Amino acid sequence: MYNFTLQMPTRIHFGKGQISHLSELKESGSKVLLVYGGGSIKRNGIYDAAMKILKEAGLTVEELSGVEPNPKIETVRKGVALCKEDSIDMVLAIGGGSTIDCAKVVAAGAKYDGDAWDLVIHPEKIQGALPIYSVLTLSATGSEMDEFAVISDMTKNEKWGTAAPCLKPEMSVLDPTYTYSVSKKQTAAGTADMISHTFENYFSFETGADVQKRFGESLLKVMFKYGPVALHEPENYDARANLMWAASLAINGLTRVGNAPAWCVHPMEHELSAFYDITHGQGLAILTPVWMEHILSDKTAPIFAEYGRNVWGITAANDMSAAKEAIEKTREFFFTTMELPKNLREVGITEQTHFEKMAEKAAAGCVGCFVPLSKEDIIEIFKAAF
Numbered sequence: 001m002y003n004f005t006l007q008m009p010t011r012i013h014f015g016k017g018q019i020s021h022l023s024e025l026k027e028s029g030s031k032v033l034l035v036y037g038g039g040s041i042k043r044n045g046i047y048d049a050a051m052k053i054l055k056e057a058g059l060t061v062e063e064l065s066g067v068e069p070n071p072k073i074e075t076v077r078k079g080v081a082l083c084k085e086d087s088i089d090m091v092l093a094i095g096g097g098s099t100i101d102c103a104k105v106v107a108a109g110a111k112y113d114g115d116a117w118d119l120v121i122h123p124e125k126i127q128g129a130l131p132i133y134s135v136l137t138l139s140a141t142g143s144e145m146d147e148f149a150v151i152s153d154m155t156k157n158e159k160w161g162t163a164a165p166c167l168k169p170e171m172s173v174l175d176p177t178y179t180y181s182v183s184k185k186q187t188a189a190g191t192a193d194m195i196s197h198t199f200e201n202y203f204s205f206e207t208g209a210d211v212q213k214r215f216g217e218s219l220l221k222v223m224f225k226y227g228p229v230a231l232h233e234p235e236n237y238d239a240r241a242n243l244m245w246a247a248s249l250a251i252n253g254l255t256r257v258g259n260a261p262a263w264c265v266h267p268m269e270h271e272l273s274a275f276y277d278i279t280h281g282q283g284l285a286i287l288t289p290v291w292m293e294h295i296l297s298d299k300t301a302p303i304f305a306e307y308g309r310n311v312w313g314i315t316a317a318n319d320m321s322a323a324k325e326a327i328e329k330t331r332e333f334f335f336t337t338m339e340l341p342k343n344l345r346e347v348g349i350t351e352q353t354h355f356e357k358m359a360e361k362a363a364a365g366c367v368g369c370f371v372p373l374s375k376e377d378i379i380e381i382f383k384a385a386f
């Protein structure tokens with residue numbers, strides 16, 4: 001197990017009715033910038049519930065609405081301007097990962113003199129942020145408890161993740177009932193995303209990190225068990241609750257520290273979203289089995305076999321056979337059980353014009369990953385996923 005430092009400062013209020021804790025925002029001042037997306041929080045009543053609590057707590061609320069899935073830098077800039085003009089004290093995101101990510105960079109931009117895009121491409125320029133709070137409405141990214149934020153500039157076909165300790169929320173409300181209204185498509189994509197986060201941390205050649213590995217396997221079992229339940233019974237509390245908590249734990253550092261190499265499927269997916277604005281979790285589901293097959297070798301087979309045996313109960317004694325079966329189980333879960341799109345054409349990517357450019361950028365992002373990928377490897381993976 002490698003050395004590590006881990007700090008998880010986010011206060012989590014988990015369960016039904018925990019939105020009442022929004023009154024705690026008073027600890028950070030009196031002026032709140034409420035950040036939300038395209039209106040789901042108005043349709044399902046979370047907006048009204050939050051506003052009531054904030055008003056009763058004596059807080060003043062400004063709003064930044066319309067945050068897009070795959071949040072755009074233009075929206076971040078609007079939020080930063082609001083914070084600066086109105087001397088905002090804190091930022092409250094209510095929504096999925098896109099809304100929370102946008103709120104994070106708004107909070108950092110409020111403390112920065114230059115353009116907010118600098119903070120996306122140069123994380124080291126993030127020197128501070130307004131206090132960040134969140135009410136999560138979609139289980140997927142783990143942004144509610146982590147230090148990452150992913151922002152796009154579609155004018156340049158760029159989508160990059162930034163990170164800083166001060167981007168970890170002060171407090172997040174996780175009420176599983178708020179995810180009852182999440183569509184089938186987003187439930188499936190969110191499940192694929194949390195599985196991918198667990199995979200990115202889990203697949204490594206480190207042999208001494210048993211805590212992280214066994215913990216990752218437990219998370220995967222929970223995701224494989226409850227993803228289909230949530231898909232077919234959107235108001236099943238246990239399914240929504242387990243997925244919500246598993247998603248937070250998959251990326252908050254618990255299974256990454258001491259164990260994980262750099263991520264590699266995410267840099268490839270971010271290029272798909274940067275060029276085609278596709279749903280993140282769908283892109284990950286399409287790429288993952290193809291990537292596993294591409295890197296399958298005598299060296300990686302024991303690692304994939306370990307996953308297959310401990311998560312899927314595969315009994316094949318031969319590592320290569322067990323690894324192949326594990327890859328097949330993964331593929332079947334995404335495409336049959338979770339009904340996710342199977343290839344790039346199914347998400348509207350109908351030509352390969354940008355593959356070379358995308359692969360070049362992705363290769364720069366996966367330096368030091370589980371199995372190093374060259375530009376040529378990534379082009380092959382994109383083509384196999386087409």
Ligand code: NZQ
Pocket residue numbers: 036037038039040041044067068069070071095096097098099101137138139140141142143146148149150178179180181182183186190193251266280281
């Ligand atoms: O915008 P609204 O109207 O709220 O609708 C959203 C959006 O259309 C809807 N939705 C959210 N909660 C809902 C709901 N609809 C009904 N009921 C609810 N309770 O779902 C749609 C997708 O929302 P979005 O926030 O985009 O989804 P997700 O949480 O999957 O976030 C994806 C973004 O996060 C980034 C991705 O790249 C992508 O940009 N990621 C962030 C990470 C992080 N911060 O750590 C890590 C991830 O790997 C990922 O890259």
Ligand code: ZN
Pocket residue numbers: 141193194196197266280
């Ligand atoms: Zn992800």
